[in-house]
Amino acid sequence: xxxxxxxxxxxxxxxxxxxxxxxxxxxxxxxxxxxxxxxxxxxxxxxxxxxxxxxxxxxxxxxxxxxxxxxxxxxxxxxxxxxxxxxxxxxxxxxxxxxxxxxxxxxxxxxxxxxxxxxxxxxxxxxxxxxxxxxxxxxxxxxxxxxxxxxxxxxxxxxxxxxxxxxxxxxxxxxxxxxxxxxxxxxxxxxxxxxxxxxxxxxxxxxxxxxxxxxxxxxxxxxxxxxxxxxxxxxxxxxxxxxxxxxxxxxxxxxxxxxxxxxxxxxxxxxxxxxxxxxxxxxxxxxxxxxxxxxxxxxxxxxxxxxxxxxxxxxxxxxxxxxxxxxxxxxxxxxxxxxxxxxxxxxxxxxxxx
Amino acid sequence: xxxxxxxxxxxxxxxxxxxxxxxxxxxxxxxxxxxxxxxxxxxxxxxxxxxxxxxxxxxxxxxxxxxxxxxxxxxxxxxxxxxxxxxxxxxxxxxxxxxxxxxxxxxxxxxxxxxxxxxxxxxxxxxxxxxxxxxxxxxxxxxxxxxxxxxxxxxxxxxxxxxxxxxxxxxxxxxxxxxxxxxxxxxxxxxxxxxxxxxxxxxxxxxxxxxxxxxxxxxxxxxxxxxxxxxxxxxxxxxxxxxxxxxxxxxxxxxxxxxxxxxxxxxxxxxxxxxxxxxxxxxxxxxxxxxxxxxxxxxxxxxxxxxxxxxxxxxxxxxxxxxxxxxxxxxxxxxxxxxxxxxxxxxxxxxxxx
Numbered sequence: 001x002x003x004x005x006x007x008x009x010x011x012x013x014x015x016x017x018x019x020x021x022x023x024x025x026x027x028x029x030x031x032x033x034x035x036x037x038x039x040x041x042x043x044x045x046x047x048x049x050x051x052x053x054x055x056x057x058x059x060x061x062x063x064x065x066x067x068x069x070x071x072x073x074x075x076x077x078x079x080x081x082x083x084x085x086x087x088x089x090x091x092x093x094x095x096x097x098x099x100x101x102x103x104x105x106x107x108x109x110x111x112x113x114x115x116x117x118x119x120x121x122x123x124x125x126x127x128x129x130x131x132x133x134x135x136x137x138x139x140x141x142x143x144x145x146x147x148x149x150x151x152x153x154x155x156x157x158x159x160x161x162x163x164x165x166x167x168x169x170x171x172x173x174x175x176x177x178x179x180x181x182x183x184x185x186x187x188x189x190x191x192x193x194x195x196x197x198x199x200x201x202x203x204x205x206x207x208x209x210x211x212x213x214x215x216x217x218x219x220x221x222x223x224x225x226x227x228x229x230x231x232x233x234x235x236x237x238x239x240x241x242x243x244x245x246x247x248x249x250x251x252x253x254x255x256x257x258x259x260x261x262x263x264x265x266x267x268x269x270x271x272x273x274x275x276x277x278x279x280x281x282x283x284x285x286x287x288x289x290x291x292x293x294x295x296x297x298x299x300x301x302x303x304x305x306x307x308x309x310x311x312x313x314x315x316x317x318x319x320x321x322x323x324x325x326x327x328x329x330x331x332x333x334x335x336x337x338x339x340x341x342x343x344x345x346x347x348x349x350x351x352x353x354x
Numbered sequence: 355x356x357x358x359x360x361x362x363x364x365x366x367x368x369x370x371x372x373x374x375x376x377x378x379x380x381x382x383x384x385x386x387x388x389x390x391x392x393x394x395x396x397x398x399x400x401x402x403x404x405x406x407x408x409x410x411x412x413x414x415x416x417x418x419x420x421x422x423x424x425x426x427x428x429x430x431x432x433x434x435x436x437x438x439x440x441x442x443x444x445x446x447x448x449x450x451x452x453x454x455x456x457x458x459x460x461x462x463x464x465x466x467x468x469x470x471x472x473x474x475x476x477x478x479x480x481x482x483x484x485x486x487x488x489x490x491x492x493x494x495x496x497x498x499x500x501x502x503x504x505x506x507x508x509x510x511x512x513x514x515x516x517x518x519x520x521x522x523x524x525x526x527x528x529x530x531x532x533x534x535x536x537x538x539x540x541x542x543x544x545x546x547x548x549x550x551x552x553x554x555x556x557x558x559x560x561x562x563x564x565x566x567x568x569x570x571x572x573x574x575x576x577x578x579x580x581x582x583x584x585x586x587x588x589x590x591x592x593x594x595x596x597x598x599x600x601x602x603x604x605x606x607x608x609x610x611x612x613x614x615x616x617x618x619x620x621x622x623x624x625x626x627x628x629x630x631x632x633x634x635x636x637x638x639x640x641x642x643x644x645x646x647x648x649x650x651x652x653x654x655x656x657x658x659x660x661x662x663x664x665x666x667x668x669x670x671x672x673x674x675x676x677x678x679x680x681x682x683x684x685x686x687x688x689x690x691x692x693x694x695x696x697x698x699x700x701x702x703x704x705x706x707x708x
Contacts, residue, residue, distance in 0.1 A: 078432050079462030079631040108433030109465040109625070113632045136601065154652035154661040166593040168600075176596060178589035210655055229583030235532035235664040238649065239520040242530060246522075246641035247490065249633035271463070271625070277433040278467045279603035287600035295592065298508035301564055307508040310589040 004333040005325040010351030011049050012037045014340060018052055021343040022059045024066035028088060032121075035090045039122045040326045043317035046188025047122040050195065050332040053339040055088070055119070063258035064088060064118050070095045078107040081248065084117035086257050092117040093268070097126045100272035101133045108277045113248030114268045116256070124179035124314060127167025130272050131175030134281060137167040138271040142237075142244025143251060145264060149183045149225040152234035155210030157224035160266070161187050162240035167311075169275065170292055171285040177311030182237035183225040190216055195329045243269040358687040359679040364705030365403050366391045368694060372406055375697040376413045378420035382442060389444045393476045394680045397671035400542025401476040404549065404686040407693040409442070409473070417612035418442060418472050424449045432461040435602065438471035440611050446471040447622070451480045454626035455487045462631045467602030468622045470610070478533035478668060481521025484626050485529030488635060491521040492625040496591075496598025497605060499620060503537045503579040506588035509564030511578035514620070515541050516594035521665075523629060524646055525639040531665030536591035537579035544570055549683045597623040 015033025020026060032055070040048030058064040068087030072080055072095070080099045084092030096112040103110020114120075123139050130137025144160025151158060163186070165179040181187075184204040193200055199214040207213045208222030219225075227233035245251050250267030275284040292309045300306050308316075328336070337350060369387025374380060386409070394402030412418040422441030426434055426449070434453045438446030450468040457464020468474075477493050484491025498514025505512060517540070519533040535541075538558040547554055553568040561567045562576030573579075581587035599605050604621030629638040646663045654660050662670075682690070691704060 074632075076631055077461040079628070081632050107431040107461050107463075109461075109463050111463040111627055136597070150655070151649050151652055151661050151663075153655055153658035154649075155655040156652050158649055158652050166589075166597075168593065168596045176592060178593050180586050180589065184583075228586050229538075231664070232534050232582050232587070235520075235534065238530060238645070238664050239522065239532050241645055242522045242642050243490070243520075246638050246645060247627070247629055247632060249637070249641075251641045251644075252633070252637070273465055273601070274433070275601055277430055278428075278435050278601060279606070283603070283606070284600050287603075287605045288596050290605075291592070291595050291600060295505050295508075295512055298505055298510050298512050301504070301507055301509040304507035307505050309505075310585070310592050 004328040004330065005353055006328070006351050007325055008037050008041055008322060011040070011326060014336070014345075014349070014351055015049060015052050017345055017349060018056060018340050018343055019059075019066060021345065022056055022066050024088075028066065028069070028091060031094075032088045032090050035121045035125060037326070038125060038318075041318040041321045042122070042124065042314035043321070044122055044124075044188075044314070045332075046186055046192045048326075049328070049336060050191060051119070053335045056339050056343060058118070058258070061258045063256070065257065070117075072099060075099070078103045078110045080110070080112040082112055082114045082117075084114060086116050086118065089118040089120035093120045093126050093270075094129065096268070096270045097129050097137065097139075097272065098133075100137070100270045101130060101135050104135050104272035104274045109271065109273045111269060111271045113250075114270065115248050115250045115253050117266065117268065120268060122179070123163050123165035124167075124177045124311070126270065127165045127177045127179060128175060131167045131169040131177075134169060134275070136169070136273040136275050137165070138273075139163075139165045139268055140240040140243040141266065141268045142241035143266040145266060146187070148187055149227060149237065150206060150210065151238075152227055152231045155206075159227075159237050159241060161225065162237040162244070164236055164240055168288055169285050171282070171289040173289070173292075174311055174315045176288065176292060176309060177314065179310075180228070182228055182233045182240060184228045184233070185225065187225070190219055192329075194220070195331045358682040358684065359707055360682070360705050361679055362391050362395055362676060365394070365680060368690070368699075368703070368705055369403060369406050371699055371703060372410060372694050372697055373413075373420060375699060376410055376420050378442075382420065382423070382445060385448075386442045386444050389475045389479060391680070392479060392672075395672040395675045396476070396478065396668035397675075398476055398478075398542075398668070399686075400540055400546045402680075403682070403690060404545060405473070407689045410693050410697065412472070412612070415612045417610070419611065424471075426453060429453070432457045432464045434464070434466040436466055436468045436471075438468060440470050440472065443472040443474035447474045447480050447624075448483065450622065450624045451483050451491065451493075451626065452487075454491070454624045455484060455489050458489050458626035458628045463625065463627045465623060465625045467604075468624065469602050469604045469607055471620065471622065474622060476533070477517050477519035478521075478531045478665070480624065481519045481531045481533060482529060485521045485523040485531075488523060488629070490523070490627040490629050491519070492627075493517075493519045493622055494594040494597040495620065495622045496595035497620040499618060500541075502541055503581060503591065504560060504564065505592075506581055506585045509560075513591050513595060515579065516591040516598070518590055518594055522642055523639050525636070525643040527643070527646075528665055528669045530642065530646060530663060531668065533664075534582070536582055536587045536594060538582045538587070539579065541579070544573055546683075548574070549685045
């Protein structure tokens with residue numbers, strides 16, 4: 001099997017060129033490609049460069065407008081709403097998070113809804129962005145077009161993977177970042193398993209008849225995802241559906257471009273909170289540090305080398321992969337290469353494996 | 355086995371009398387007893403009247419001040435902090451939720467921390483209270499004194515049960531209420547299992563060596579709780595620890611009364627959000643109704659009679675138990691009776707079983 005291991009900058013450049021070739025301005029193309037590569041760096045390949053061909057297809061189908069820039073459509077006091085204008089979700093998410101942070105600085109807490117946003121990418125990135133600006137962050141995503149998950153006790157899918165995330169700044173190190181799909185696995189993890197020709201662990205998916213299975217192909221043949229932790233993940237998923245869609249008004253949006261739009265009624269709620277109002281921010285961060293230190297001091301259980309706090313695996317992966325390079329499965333690399341050549345890039349534009 | 359089934363009002367009256375006998379003003383005693391009985395009505399016996407002897411013991415130990423009333427200690431724009439003044443947590447929680455709602459009405463979103471609060475009771479009750487006032491609600495509880503849960507990958511407990519909850523108003527019916535411990539089971543559920551002499555399902559607890567077990571007695575002999583859904587429940591628990599304790603400053607509180615105070619460094623964060631800013635509130639509630647209706651239409655999986663949305667089991671239980679009465683296990687009723695007689699109530703003050 002050939003070695004498909006690349007320097008992160010080389011993949012970012014490739015992604016940028018693909019999106020530019022498809023009509024994105026340079027700055028937008030670079031921002032989106034950078035987010036995808038950072039997802040690979042943090043270990044979340046499901047949200048990484050394997051999305052390049054998917055995004056390219058959506059641009060060609062007219063569903064994603066590569067040159068569109070998001071805008072704040074309305075705001076009142078500590079609340080705002082951002083329209084992604086059917087451009088790349090990464091831009092809409094950043095604007096929404098930044099607007100929530102701006103409101104948190106003025107009022108102590110701010111909440112911003114996002115609509116017309118397409119795929120938002122890795123939620124943890126926004127939570128890091130909130131913490132980098134000194135704020136606590138929350139995000140809930142709902143109304144995802146593809147009904148992928150069964151409700152607890154149900155046999156047919158009616159919910160998306162509805163991810164949620166929380167970020168919290170910590171003194172002297174990376175923030176705590178909790179970021180997960182409310183299903184037992186994210187849809188993107190199934191794409192990764194399929195690309196690697198691996199089965200899934202039990203308790204993740206059901207087949208088209210609603211019966212438990214571990215076969216990825218059963219999932220693609222009309223199967224569905226199970227909620228994480230039975231009624232608990234289901235409850236969070238319903239909350240995300242309500243907060244991301246009903247609260248923001250994403251369900252009432254009817255101007256999605258392209259045929260059979262995928263994310264036409266999806267939306268997200270970003271909340272930012274100033275950690276320096278109830279007590280000085282440095283005391284908040286200091287106590288956060290004591291909490292993560294205390295948790296990491298716990299002796300590991302059988303099968304673990306040590307206890308990691310949420311966000312720590314991503315930071316460790318980022319350091320390791322920045323040094324060693326990002327490795328892509330054969331199928332994923334072939335799809336990216338074909339996509340790049342298909343939009344007019346030449347063989348010499350493709351990065352050399354390292 | 356004798357029948358210990360009581361009318362809800364009779365148990366509320368009994369609880370009120372016990373707390374009054376221990377020094378609570380009538381209105382406070384009734385509010386707290388009412389919350390406990392409502393927890394039984396909703397099916398959450400772990401947060402119900404079996405807490406009466408526990409609360410009574412904490413009052414006698416000086417840890418709970420039965421006559422204390424909570425106060426808003428500081429507020430700035432959309433943020434506030436409530437001190438429970440070491441009184442009953444139910445009063446502190448209500449004030450904090452109401453203050454968050456007041457801020458949501460003014461700014462669109464409001465966040466209020468709570469410290470010095472003792473046991474807050476059932477979180478779902480606050481979420482119903484937010485929805486009754488037309489708002490979306492969130493709560494995160496952290497810093498609970500008793501280290502009960504192991505971190506994901508760890509062998510020793512260092513986190514509390516750290517519950518979280520979300521409430522969302524729905525047109526024409528009860529709100530969606532998501533309310534759970536971030537551990538696989540709540541500590542209170544173990545109290546219920548012990549009272550009923552039942553084992554727990556696998557995946558809930560470990561023994562004192564960190565090994566999986568289903569025996570309640572292993573838990574009480576130095577065991578611990580597992581997080582719900584492995585790293586997902588663990589992530590939520592860490593977030594709750596940070597939000598409930600580090601953000602509110604609960605860790606810095608050092609004036610807890612009584613010896614070996616149990617909840618001295620615990621705190622909670624309540625957030626309320628006005629669902630009528632991004633779109634008209636009636637449209638938000640109408641779409642929420644469509645979402646819950648859509649979920650309930652899903653055909654049930656094997657082993658389920660139908661799909662229920664979060665908050666629905668509680669509403670159905672409340673109707674059933676209001677009619678049929680609240681049944682208590684023998685141990686629980688005996689402890690309550692002894693407690694009542696111990697504070698000076700007479701046999702004729704005890705409710706007759708129905």
